[in-house]
Amino acid sequence: MGFSDYRTALVTGASSGIGAATVRRLRAEGLEVHALARDHQRLARLAAETGCRVCEVDVNDLTALTRLARSAEFDVLVNNAGQSRRSNIRDTAPDDVDAMVDVNLRAVLHLTRLVVPDMAKRDRGHVVNVSSIAGHYAFGENATTFNSSVAYHATKAGIHSLSQQLRVDLYGTRVRVTEIAPGRVATSIFQNQNAADNPDARFVGAFETLQSDDIADAIAFAVGAPERMNVAMIEVVPTFQVVGELRFASRSEAARLKEMRSGADNA
Numbered sequence: 001m002g003f004s005d006y007r008t009a010l011v012t013g014a015s016s017g018i019g020a021a022t023v024r025r026l027r028a029e030g031l032e033v034h035a036l037a038r039d040h041q042r043l044a045r046l047a048a049e050t051g052c053r054v055c056e057v058d059v060n061d062l063t064a065l066t067r068l069a070r071s072a073e074f075d076v077l078v079n080n081a082g083q084s085r086r087s088n089i090r091d092t093a094p095d096d097v098d099a100m101v102d103v104n105l106r107a108v109l110h111l112t113r114l115v116v117p118d119m120a121k122r123d124r125g126h127v128v129n130v131s132s133i134a135g136h137y138a139f140g141e142n143a144t145t146f147n148s149s150v151a152y153h154a155t156k157a158g159i160h161s162l163s164q165q166l167r168v169d170l171y172g173t174r175v176r177v178t179e180i181a182p183g184r185v186a187t188s189i190f191q192n193q194n195a196a197d198n199p200d201a202r203f204v205g206a207f208e209t210l211q212s213d214d215i216a217d218a219i220a221f222a223v224g225a226p227e228r229m230n231v232a233m234i235e236v237v238p239t240f241q242v243v244g245e246l247r248f249a250s251r252s253e254a255a256r257l258k259e260m261r262s263g264a265d266n267a
């Protein structure tokens with residue numbers, strides 16, 4: 001299995017950030033790519049640029065997802081659409097809990113249920129689930145600095161768990177499952193205006209982050225791997241981001257550490 005064995009892909013959350021970068025990457029590998037999101041204009045621009053097919057669908061719309069799943073034989077499914085809300089459990093709004101559970105978890109389960117059985121029948125396919133390091137670790141500074149919440153962490157932990165169990169359900173088939181767990185990427189999901197205004201922004205505030213292309217490359221690595229190889233999980237974090245907590249060296253901190261190191265070398 002590899003790019004040459006796959007013909008058609010479905011990427012959710014394709015109108016911006018990691019999803020749009022993944023559409024570009026998979027198109028460059030020659031796949032027919034169905035790009036799903038709600039924003040008509042962004043999808044139209046992406047289609048004009050890459051030749052992808054536009055699926056203007058809300059992932060909460062189960063009827064539309066069902067129709068879409070029946071419309072093509074998808075070899076690659078990238079479950080990437082996601083939302084985040086900033087809150088602490090003391091002040092979490094009911095709508096925010098629902099939005100995150102619906103988009104980040106419920107829709108992924110439904111789309112997986114709709115697309116994967118057919119992959120298993122054809123004995124060919126690859127499911128890529130974009131989770132987050134938030135699904136693996138608790139972050140001390142989360143709500144204040146990183147615009148996230150307990151509900152976001154819980155839904156991403158769900159994606160981790162469903163990815164593991166899906167591999168059990170697919171045991172004996174050539175359908176592969178990959179979980180991609182990014183650290184901080186410069187996109188607009190965490191209400192980062194910096195990235196929303198400038199998709200090439202290297203920094204979120206003072207923090208040097210990953211780019212969407214970095215995650216698209218990780219996805220391409222997993223999908224393009226040889227048939228015998230299932231890349232089960234990739235955790236990708238910025239070099240300056242400590243894993244297991246959310247400690248992050250800022251630009252000034254990095255400069256200070258560099259000065260300290262060169263001082264030590266010269267001593």
Ligand SMILES: NC(=O)c1ccc[n+]([C@@H]2O[C@H](COP(=O)([O-])OP(=O)(O)OC[C@H]3O[C@@H](n4cnc5c(N)ncnc54)[C@H](OP(=O)(O)O)[C@@H]3O)[C@@H](O)[C@H]2O)c1
Nearest residue numbers: 013015016017018037038039058059082132184185187189
């Ligand atoms: N950026 C990070 O630091 C980071 C870190 C870890 C994990 N992630 C994960 O990466 C994934 C992609 O996020 P991103 O960072 O690339 O942010 P982004 O640029 O905000 O992308 C989110 C995408 O999800 C789509 N989406 C949201 N609600 C939807 C709905 N109801 N129906 C259909 N599409 C919907 C959005 O499109 P429309 O608004 O057009 O529908 C958009 O294309 C998410 O699952 C996120 O949790 C991101």
